Amino acid sequence: MSERTPAMPTDSPPNGFLWGAATSAYQIEGSPLADGAGPSIWHRFAHTPGRVLNDDTGDIACDHYSRWREDVALMASLGLNAYRFSVAWARILPEGTGRVNQAGLDFYRHLVDALLEQGIEPMLTLYHWDLPEALDARGGWASDASPGWFADYAQILYRALGDRVRLWITLNEPWVITAGGYLYGDLAPGHCNPRESAIVAHNLLRAHAAASASGRAEGIERIGLAVNLEPQDPASDSPEDQDAAARRDAFINRWFLDPVFFGRYPAQMQTIFGTDWPDFSASELDALRAPPDFVGVNYYSRSVVRADPTAQPVGARRVRQDTRPHTAMDWEVHPQGLTDILVWIQGRYGNPPVYITENGAAFEDPQPVAGRLRDRERLAYLRSHLRAASRALRRGVDLRGYFAWSLLDNFEWSYGYAKRFGLVRVDPVDRQRLIKDSGRFYRDAIRRYGGGR
Numbered sequence: 001m002s003e004r005t006p007a008m009p010t011d012s013p014p015n016g017f018l019w020g021a022a023t024s025a026y027q028i029e030g031s032p033l034a035d036g037a038g039p040s041i042w043h044r045f046a047h048t049p050g051r052v053l054n055d056d057t058g059d060i061a062c063d064h065y066s067r068w069r070e071d072v073a074l075m076a077s078l079g080l081n082a083y084r085f086s087v088a089w090a091r092i093l094p095e096g097t098g099r100v101n102q103a104g105l106d107f108y109r110h111l112v113d114a115l116l117e118q119g120i121e122p123m124l125t126l127y128h129w130d131l132p133e134a135l136d137a138r139g140g141w142a143s144d145a146s147p148g149w150f151a152d153y154a155q156i157l158y159r160a161l162g163d164r165v166r167l168w169i170t171l172n173e174p175w176v177i178t179a180g181g182y183l184y185g186d187l188a189p190g191h192c193n194p195r196e197s198a199i200v201a202h203n204l205l206r207a208h209a210a211a212s213a214s215g216r217a218e219g220i221e222r223i224g225l226a227v228n229l230e231p232q233d234p235a236s237d238s239p240e241d242q243d244a245a246a247r248r249d250a251f252i253n254r255w256f257l258d259p260v261f262f263g264r265y266p267a268q269m270q271t272i273f274g275t276d277w278p279d280f281s282a283s284e285l286d287a288l289r290a291p292p293d294f295v296g297v298n299y300y301s302r303s304v305v306r307a308d309p310t311a312q313p314v315g316a317r318r319v320r321q322d323t324r325p326h327t328a329m330d331w332e333v334h335p336q337g338l339t340d341i342l343v344w345i346q347g348r349y350g351n352p353p354v355y356i357t358e359n360g361a362a363f364e365d366p367q368p369v370a371g372r373l374r375d376r377e378r379l380a381y382l383r384s385h386l387r388a389a390s391r392a393l394r395r396g397v398d399l400r401g402y403f404a405w406s407l408l409d410n411f412e413w414s415y416g417y418a419k420r421f422g423l424v425r426v427d428p429v430d431r432q433r434l435i436k437d438s439g440r441f442y443r444d445a446i447r448r449y450g451g452g453r
C-alpha cells in the first residue's frame with residue numbers, strides 16, 4: 001500500500017461521521033493576556049523558571065489568536081468537517097467569576113462563525129487545563145466552590161454559543177488534571193499532595209455534573225466528557241502482575257468513568273490512596289452520576305504493567321516494550337489498544353456514543369525540503385490507528401468521529417515546543433504553516449472515506 005493510499009478498509013464510516021482535528025487554547029493561541037484576558041495557571045506555571053523545558057511559554061505559541069482565519073482556511077483545505085478546540089476561561093472571565101470580558105466572547109464567536117461558514121462542525125471543550133489564576137488563588141479545584149464557578153462559566157458560554165455549537169465537552173482529561181496538577185506535580189499548578197488530588201478529582205466530577213445540569217437547563221443536548229484511556233496489559237500471568245494491571249486500570253481508566261456512569265468509585269481507589277482517600281457519603285457518590293451524552297476518548301498508547309511496591313501510589317509500573325516502535329514521547333505504538341479500549345467502553349458502559357477526541361503522535365520531524373515534509377512515522381501511526389478505529393466500528397461500537405491530535409505543532413505543556421504532534425508544521429521562527437505528508441494523507445482519507453463537507 002503506498003503512503004498515499006488512505007487507511008480505511010472497504011467499509012466506510014457511517015454517514016455523519018466527523019473527521020476532525022483537535023487543539024487547545026493555551027497550546028495554540030498565544031496572546032494570553034490580550035484584549036482584557038486574565039492570567040491562567042499555565043501562564044504563571046510556564047513563566048516559573050524550570051517548570052517547562054527550555055523555559056518555553058505560551059506567550060506566542062502558534063499565534064492562533066491572530067491567525068485564526070488562516071487556520072480555519074487550512075482546516076477547510078484539509079477537508080475537515082469538524083474541529084475540536086477549547087475556550088480559555090480567563091478570556092471570558094478574567095477573574096474567573098463575575099465580570100464578563102466581551103472581547104473574549106467575541107473571539108470565540110468569530111471563530112465558531114468562520115467554522116460554520118466552511119461547513120466545519122465545532123466541538124467546544126470548556127476546560128482544557130487553563131484555570132484562571134484568580135481562582136487558583138481562592139483554592140482552585142481543591143475548593144468546594146469550584147463546581148459552582150465552573151457551572152457559572154459554562155452557562156455564560158452556553159448562552160453565548162449554544163445556538164451554533166452542538167457538541168460540548170465539559171472537561172478534558174480529569175485524570176491528567178488531577179494526576180499531573182496535584183499528584184505528580186509536572187503540570188500546573190504543580191502540587192504533589194495525594195489527599196488534595198482525591199478531593200480535586202471529586203470536585204472535577206461535581207463540576208462535570210453541575211455544568212451538565214446547567215447545559216440541560218439551557219437546552220444543550222450533547223454534552224460529553226473527554227477522558228484519557230490506556231489499556232493496562234499485565235506483563236505476566238502472575239497474580240501480582242494481574243492485580244497490578246487491575247489497579248492501574250481502575251486508577252487511570254475507571255476513576256472518572258465509573259462515577260459518572262455508576263455513581264461510585266472503583267473499589268481499588270481506597271487501596272491505592274489508603275488513609276488519603278476521603279470518606280465520601282452515599283449521597284456524595286450518587287451526586288456524581290452524570291452520564292455524558294457521549295464519551296470523548298483520548299487514546300495514544302497502552303501500558304504493559306508489572307507489580308512494583310516501590311512505584312507508588314498504585315504499586316505498579318510500566319514495562320517498556322523495547323522490541324516495539326515508540327513515539328518521541330516514548331509511548332509504544334499500539335493501534336490494537338484503540339480497538340480494545342473502544343470495545344471495552346461499549347461493553348462496560350452500555351455502548352454510549354463515542355468520539356475519538358484525540359489520537360496522534362510526536363516524532364522528530366525532518367526539515368521540509370522543497371515545500372514538502374515527509375513525516376513517514378506519523379503517517380504510518382495515523383493509518384494504523386484509523387484502521388483500528390474501523391475495526392471497532394465493525395464490532396458495533398457507536399463511534400461517531402475521529403479528531404487527530406493535533407492540527408498544528410503546538411505547546412506540549414512541560415515539554416514546551418520540543419515535541420511536535422501536528423499534521424501541520426508551525427515554523428518556530430515565523431509560525432508559517434506547512435501541511436506535512438501526514439496531513440496530506442489525512443486529507444486523502446477524508447476525501448475517499450469521509451462524508452465530505
Ligand SMILES: CO[C@H](O)c1c[n+]2c([nH]1)[C@H](O)[C@@H](O)[C@H](O)[C@H]2CO
Pocket residue numbers: 024027172173176228229298299300358405412421
Ligand atoms: C497520555 O496521553 C494523554 O492522553 C494526552 C496526550 N495529550 C493530551 N492528553 C492532552 O489532551 C493534549 O493537550 C496533549 O497535547 C496531548 C499530547 O500529549
